[in-house]
Amino acid sequence: MKILVPISVVPDTTSKIAFTDGDTKFNEDGIQWIVNPYDEWYALVRALEITEKDGGTVTVISVGDATAEPVIRKALALGATDAVRVDTKPTESYVVAKELANYAKDKGFDLILLGKETISYNGSEVGGMMAEFLGFPFISLASKLDANGGVATLDRSTETGTEVVEVKLPAVISAAKGMAEQRIPNMRGIMAARTKPLTVVPASGVQGKTSTVKFGLPAAKSSLKLVDPENMDELVRLLHEEAKSI
């Protein structure tokens, strides 16, 4: 099976979120970049498991500038066969999805497995858009996935339960928690990653549909009210009368 795993490069989960240039740009000073957890822990690891069992290749692809390369190498260290970088700074999902689809359209991938969302801009948008551009089915939020013989079987999570879904390949599937267990790259993988192919392809220059005008931080919590641990009637009173939440 030939699998494509789109990965995004995001700030580490503990990063301090701040903005510069009059709140129009994310402040990248001192930021540690990582592979988006959903892409690495679930999509990539499951893709590796499937090909380790039945043979095949796993190509990782990221739309990003050259600063993304060290992070892309981490995906190679985990076991991906090769990597592609589409050379442009991602600005919005529509552009990313179109660039990814442009690359994938004539390569014969059986399965495109990506994360359910990026923890940076949290859109859950790229997978569905990419599927539409390619004319493939899209199944979002899969927490379990098996694929062989041209068919994938998966669990799709909704607010109220799980659907067991079967889909003909090729298809685009987004990975949620549960699909696989996080792996740690070993020394052999890290050494091998240095010589694995990382191909840079030019972007096709798709026009975006949106533009971000400004960023901001939410208003801080007004102030903490401490309640005496001996007096839980007081907490109940506050929740009822002041917070009006019970």
Add this chain to the structure above:
Amino acid sequence: MSVLIVADTKNGAVKKASLEAVFYGSKVAAALGGETVVLTLNAKDPSNLGNYGATKVLNVSDASISASDPQKVVEAIVKAANSIGAKVVVFAHDSTGKAIAPRLSARSGAGLVSNVVSLPDTSNGFTVKKNVFSGKAFALVNILSDEKIISILPNSFSPEKGSASASVEPFSVDVSGISSGITVKEVKSESTGGAVPLPEAELVVSAGRGLKGPENWGMVEEMAKILGATTACSRPVADIGWRPHHEHVGQTGVAIRPNLYIAIGISGAIQHLAGVNGSKVIVVINKDPEAPFFKAADYGVVGDAFEVVPRLNEALRKFKAANG
């Protein structure tokens, strides 16, 4: 300019998040001077959507057109939007919106903004506010395309219920030419013990590693029962198997926005906060006064959970008995 809202159903009833989208869409339609039209997927009696601001409902009655098969739903939406001349389509950013809105955007070339938490500002373009970085920040995004798609963050808008009724028309669309290759084999409902599922819950009681072991969750479940709340937990607790995985909230778990979040024995790591910081009121019970969670809390109790929680349960029981 009319606004089209896509509303999903569960057993024929319109989902809560979709009701919020209808209410939101009616406000947008009012601002743009158009009709509020709702496309419902297999609703039983959607005329009550008038209470949420809908003027007209187009109801699809075809079980094959469901969120499990986005291509068919997109076909229905495109036809409905064309028939009413809608330039704005609104979704709830739940499992349905996530499956369908992006496909619609790619199909129609309409700019999409997800996780929206404000009404559009049309004074200079068409700008909406969305949550980014798991709620740690927001962005103001201008939609440049003529047609626009907005997917709103659940629990961000509380509908004011009116008493109007909407006209309901059956809506049919030919999807026989679409073979997406998707078959739903089985639908398993998660057992939340009758409680509201976490993404929709208004009251949530959550506990973490401070509880020491799964055998100590009785008092947490008891609190949830008294309040009619849903239970949640921190990630390590789900990872070590003390609690089921679907209870895990945070950046890599379920993101919730309840009216009240009670966190017991949870330190308040940044990744936990990322999934719960949209809660309207946060109560933290922790024996360590330095626990970072207190910085994000409205009410704090510094004390041992094993003493505080039974006491709080008692107080809640008294309150419920007195207030019905």
